[in-house]
Amino acid sequence: MISELFTMTVLIGILSSGVRLATPYLYASIGETFGQRSGVLNLGVEGQMLLGAFTAFYVAMNTGSLWLGVLAAMIVGAVMGLAMAFVTVNLHAQQGISGIGFYLFGLGMSDLLFQKMMGTVRTVQGFPKIGIPFLSDIPGIGDIFFNHNILVYGAYLLVLVAWFVLNKTNLGLKIRAVGENPDAADSLGVSVARVRYFTIILGGTLSGVAGASLSIALLNVFQQNMTSGLGFIAVALVYFGAWRPFGVLIGALLFSMVNSLQLWIQVLGVPIPSEIAVMMPYVLTILVLVATVSKVRAPSALTKPFEREE
Amino acid sequence: MKKFLQSEWMSRLIDALLPVFATLAALIIGAVMLLFLGVNPIVAYKALWDGAFGSGNAFAETLVKATPLLLVGLGICISFRGDVINIGGEGQMIIGGILATWIGLTFTGLPGWLAITLALLAGFLGGAIWGGIPGYLKAYFNVNEILSTVMMNAIAVQIMNFMMRGPMLDPIQAAKASKIPQTARLIEAFRLARWSPTRLHLGVLIAVILAILVYILLWRTTLGYRIRAVGMNPLASRYAGIKVPRYIVMSLLLSGAFAGLAGAIQVYGVNYRMITDGSASGFTGNAGFNGIVAALFGQLHPLWSIPASILFGALLVGANQMQRVVQVPSALITALNGLVVVFVVSSEFLRRRRQRQRLAHAKMDDAPPDKTSQPAEASA
Amino acid sequence: MKKFTWFVTFVLALALMLSACGGAAAPAGGSTAAEKFRVAVILPSAKNDMAFSQSMYDALVAVQNDMGADKFEFVFSEGMFVVDDAAAAIRDYASKGFNLIIAHGSQYGSSLQEIAPDFPKTSFAWGTTVDTFGQPNIFAYEAASHEGGYVNGVLAAALSTSKVIGIVAPIETGDAKLYVEGFKQGVAATDAAVKVNVNYIGSFSDVALASEAASTHISNGADVLSGTAQMVVGAIGKAKESNVLWFASDANQSSLAPSIVVVSQVYHWEIILKEMIGLIQAGTLGGKSFSINLKNGGEVMEFNPDYSLSADAKALGDAAIKGIIDGSIKITVE
Numbered sequence A: 001m002i003s004e005l006f007t008m009t010v011l012i013g014i015l016s017s018g019v020r021l022a023t024p025y026l027y028a029s030i031g032e033t034f035g036q037r038s039g040v041l042n043l044g045v046e047g048q049m050l051l052g053a054f055t056a057f058y059v060a061m062n063t064g065s066l067w068l069g070v071l072a073a074m075i076v077g078a079v080m081g082l083a084m085a086f087v088t089v090n091l092h093a094q095q096g097i098s099g100i101g102f103y104l105f106g107l108g109m110s111d112l113l114f115q116k117m118m119g120t121v122r123t124v125q126g127f128p129k130i131g132i133p134f135l136s137d138i139p140g141i142g143d144i145f146f147n148h149n150i151l152v153y154g155a156y157l158l159v160l161v162a163w164f165v166l167n168k169t170n171l172g173l174k175i176r177a178v179g180e181n182p183d184a185a186d187s188l189g190v191s192v193a194r195v196r197y198f199t200i201i202l203g204g205t206l207s208g209v210a211g212a213s214l215s216i217a218l219l220n221v222f223q224q225n226m227t228s229g230l231g232f233i234a235v236a237l238v239y240f241g242a243w244r245p246f247g248v249l250i251g252a253l254l255f256s257m258v259n260s261l262q263l264w265i266q267v268l269g270v271p272i273p274s275e276i277a278v279m280m281p282y283v284l285t286i287l288v289l290v291a292t293v294s295k296v297r298a299p300s301a302l303t304k305p306f307e308r309e310e
Numbered sequence B: 001m002k003k004f005l006q007s008e009w010m011s012r013l014i015d016a017l018l019p020v021f022a023t024l025a026a027l028i029i030g031a032v033m034l035l036f037l038g039v040n041p042i043v044a045y046k047a048l049w050d051g052a053f054g055s056g057n058a059f060a061e062t063l064v065k066a067t068p069l070l071l072v073g074l075g076i077c078i079s080f081r082g083d084v085i086n087i088g089g090e091g092q093m094i095i096g097g098i099l100a101t102w103i104g105l106t107f108t109g110l111p112g113w114l115a116i117t118l119a120l121l122a123g124f125l126g127g128a129i130w131g132g133i134p135g136y137l138k139a140y141f142n143v144n145e146i147l148s149t150v151m152m153n154a155i156a157v158q159i160m161n162f163m164m165r166g167p168m169l170d171p172i173q174a175a176k177a178s179k180i181p182q183t184a185r186l187i188e189a190f191r192l193a194r195w196s197p198t199r200l201h202l203g204v205l206i207a208v209i210l211a212i213l214v215y216i217l218l219w220r221t222t223l224g225y226r227i228r229a230v231g232m233n234p235l236a237s238r239y240a241g242i243k244v245p246r247y248i249v250m251s252l253l254l255s256g257a258f259a260g261l262a263g264a265i266q267v268y269g270v271n272y273r274m275i276t277d278g279s280a281s282g283f284t285g286n287a288g289f290n291g292i293v294a295a296l297f298g299q300l301h302p303l304w305s306i307p308a309s310i311l312f313g314a315l316l317v318g319a320n321q322m323q324r325v326v327q328v329p330s331a332l333i334t335a336l337n338g339l340v341v342v343f344v345v346s347s348e349f350l351r352r353r354r355q356r357q358r359l360a361h362a363k364m365d366d367a368p369p370d371k372t373s374q375p376a377e378a379s380a
Numbered sequence C: 001m002k003k004f005t006w007f008v009t010f011v012l013a014l015a016l017m018l019s020a021c022g023g024a025a026a027p028a029g030g031s032t033a034a035e036k037f038r039v040a041v042i043l044p045s046a047k048n049d050m051a052f053s054q055s056m057y058d059a060l061v062a063v064q065n066d067m068g069a070d071k072f073e074f075v076f077s078e079g080m081f082v083v084d085d086a087a088a089a090i091r092d093y094a095s096k097g098f099n100l101i102i103a104h105g106s107q108y109g110s111s112l113q114e115i116a117p118d119f120p121k122t123s124f125a126w127g128t129t130v131d132t133f134g135q136p137n138i139f140a141y142e143a144a145s146h147e148g149g150y151v152n153g154v155l156a157a158a159l160s161t162s163k164v165i166g167i168v169a170p171i172e173t174g175d176a177k178l179y180v181e182g183f184k185q186g187v188a189a190t191d192a193a194v195k196v197n198v199n200y201i202g203s204f205s206d207v208a209l210a211s212e213a214a215s216t217h218i219s220n221g222a223d224v225l226s227g228t229a230q231m232v233v234g235a236i237g238k239a240k241e242s243n244v245l246w247f248a249s250d251a252n253q254s255s256l257a258p259s260i261v262v263v264s265q266v267y268h269w270e271i272i273l274k275e276m277i278g279l280i281q282a283g284t285l286g287g288k289s290f291s292i293n294l295k296n297g298g299e300v301m302e303f304n305p306d307y308s309l310s311a312d313a314k315a316l317g318d319a320a321i322k323g324i325i326d327g328s329i330k331i332t333v334e
Helices: A008-037 A045-063 A066-090 A095-117 A141-145 A150-168 A170-180 A182-187 A192-218 A230-240 A245-267 A274-292 B002-006 B008-036 B041-053 B056-081 B089-106 B112-141 B145-165 B202-220 B222-232 B234-239 B244-271 B287-297 B305-326 B330-365 C002-024 C052-067 C083-095 C106-118 C145-159 C174-190 C207-219 C230-242 C270-281 C311-326
Strands: A129-131 A147-149 C037-042 C072-077 C100-104 C123-127 C138-143 C164-169 C195-200 C224-227 C245-248 C261-267 C289-292 C299-303
Touching: A008 A045, A008 A141, A008 A147, A008 A150, A008 A170, A008 A192, A008 A230, A008 A245, A008 C207, A045 A066, A045 A095, A045 A192, A045 A230, A066 A095, A066 A192, A066 B330, A095 B287, A095 B330, A141 A147, A147 A150, A150 A170, A150 A192, A150 A245, A170 A182, A170 A192, A182 A192, A192 A230, A192 C207, A230 A245, A230 A274, A230 B145, A245 A274, A245 C195, A245 C207, A274 B112, A274 B145, A274 C195, B008 B041, B008 B305, B008 B330, B041 B056, B041 B305, B056 B089, B056 B202, B056 B222, B056 B244, B056 B287, B056 B305, B056 C083, B089 B112, B089 B145, B089 B244, B089 B287, B112 B145, B112 B244, B202 B222, B202 B244, B202 B305, B222 B234, B222 B244, B234 B244, B244 B287, B244 C083, B287 B305, B287 B330, B305 B330, B305 C072, B305 C083, C037 C052, C037 C083, C037 C270, C052 C072, C052 C100, C052 C261, C052 C270, C072 C083, C083 C100, C083 C106, C100 C106, C100 C270, C106 C123, C106 C138, C123 C270, C145 C174, C145 C224, C145 C245, C145 C261, C145 C299, C145 C311, C164 C174, C164 C207, C174 C195, C195 C207, C207 C224, C207 C230, C224 C230, C230 C245, C270 C289, C299 C311
Parallel strands: C037 C072, C037 C100, C100 C123, C123 C138, C138 C289, C164 C195, C164 C224, C224 C245, C245 C261
Antiparallel strands: A129 A147, C261 C299
């Protein structure tokens, strides 16, 4: 049974499902990366995802347009981000806790709206798989990388864009400056508040897309608390990736692939308790970090509200 | 009147009551939501109040609910003061609960007081292990504690599920087809004393005593001083000769230990056994997260955390009652809970501004101005 | 400062108003007619979860439609996954004089055992279990989910051409385990060459993982899937997308994917609820345990009319149902 794990089918299965499962993590984690790089920890990702997932589903179901659904999810995520930004930037609220507050709000609100506006679980026809011409025909590789729905491709493109923006643009420089040394950034004429507003709203928007990627691209249903802790994992992956988009990418892929590996282990009937299989991705994520002993520091101003010296 | 409002005493009282005002403000928004659902908010909030404070039994329930919040919150007071964020309370409660239950089910021959003491210590130890691991990984391997505690929560849930259906499964259930995933019940001698007919148990008193001890620990012992010093400025602490990594481990370890104790007390005071529904919250009631909120309501002060936990416990208990009376979806309660948290944490802003104003007044009275006298708590 | 004082005044005034009006407001949910039978139910998840909780909610609605709203009313507390909160709710309902309090989850048994003796005039019921703790005012109920599982297994084995079947389940206990065991035996009895792979995903709520478990089964060659508990909606979505068949349990899930759901094992608790109510009205408050099964009509195999099942397969399924009812098919669960 264990030898069955090393067949081509299983390998391709693990890799392609890892690539697919990583999608919601990528959107949410990249969004969170921007926030943390500018010095704001948002633990409310899960709530933003849930509201995004519901909105996308509801709009797509009623208008028949999946893209309108994504757009609506982005708007809802952005509004949640705006509220979070106001609370943390203007009111200097403790970031971790306000995040938990927004999480609870999103968890309850998405459920309430679901019950009042839909009443029961429904399905939609989500984004279809798009095989990239020629590439998707390559045996193995094609199935792993080039036969997914558009939001999956979008997530990987986003990693590239995020890397570029953070490292190669003036905006990225400002974001990093605000997260490392807000006083200096401020004295150079960068508006700390404006940058943080931007990153938190961006984070909310991307969390909204992460929710949409679940409800109208990967699962095509909405159910209460359907994210089930995914948003918290997304935050954890930012630390795994040490605040770098490509690090986050590696973390998301590792976590998802191990998760898919454990599903295969059970499907193939490898005789270990199911609980041991289920905890594998969590254990491995920690172990990898221990083994690689990163020297990277968190952005210095992370979780610290900025107050201008007067 | 104006004079009275501005008096030092009154001013501090308003500060202390700010979380209450913030809660009320959140409830006003909740009232609008209730109206949308076609529910009379006055009836609903009356039910909330009655559920939390309406009778002796209701208040007992509030205190029972507040107990794990306070215990987890005490741990949070320690870790946040040490500038480590422990969001692993859920997992720590679970591991504490499992170890404590194991003691009670294994050593059935012991006298009650001894078994309970050992069990609570086991809970403390279990939580300490589950908090100490992320602490150790942070201090010596630079593994961020938010990441490791989130992961450790998920791992603890799987351990619990495995123990409940395997090694610790109730022998009565083992003989049945349905195999409800729960342990056997603790024998009567091993249960914390109750103030019958309510569910108010001895754990409430234990929690309050510990709150005082944590206060002493943080402000009257070297250990506490060093944890706080490391939290405020790790670099300066290192120059002052404090072994920083050791105190990072200590603060997460202690923080976990209190959560573990909360788990043990849930078993020995309330449920008398461990049951799993497959998730963490089925056992913890989300206390691992809500305790963080309660501690912040109490401004990370162990003693202020007592009323803060009661306030938050009252809200949770009352909200359940409100759900029953006006039959609103429980989702509304969750959303409302979130609003309260956001509002209360935002109200800190007002408190700090008022503190600054007082300081400014004081400065005007006696020069020279002192620029460094910003409230230290603000950055906690 | 001025603004703030204003704010405080406003809040205080509002609080005063609330408490003043609150005193005057009529108590909600009070019983009007003395004859009315009042039930309170504690549901572990949402009442519309398309699974376990919904099956009980729907049953209560059915009873209400049957008895009439003037004779029967019920209230519910949903999403009571916290055992401790459920205990508080049970006690509260009991003290409010409900006739019957249903704790719809095996995790609530401990609380009932403790609370029931304090309210000897109230009847309690809990499930799924057979254990009444020897209390005169506790009923127990269970679902023979292995029976429906068996029928599903028989049909699944008949319809699978790849000879591989996948099951997505939450944790390895309780009804889920019963269902899976029945299913496996149904498959084995029909076609020993068919392989059943089971995936316990360790959660009742992780829709995404359930979906991915389904696609793992599909990649592994499964052309028939089944599953139990509320997170399987994710797996159904995946089955629909890949056009593999789905066998449902707990509630009728045909509406989710009309093209691929073959049959749903549906719980009709109203059968035993009516019996319970009859007993209570006659003065027996508990001490009996009930089971819904295919024989007493509490479990019904609801075929999806939109799926055209071949006559041969239908005959096999019907034979299994008949065999279970008349006792010629024995399902052994340890």
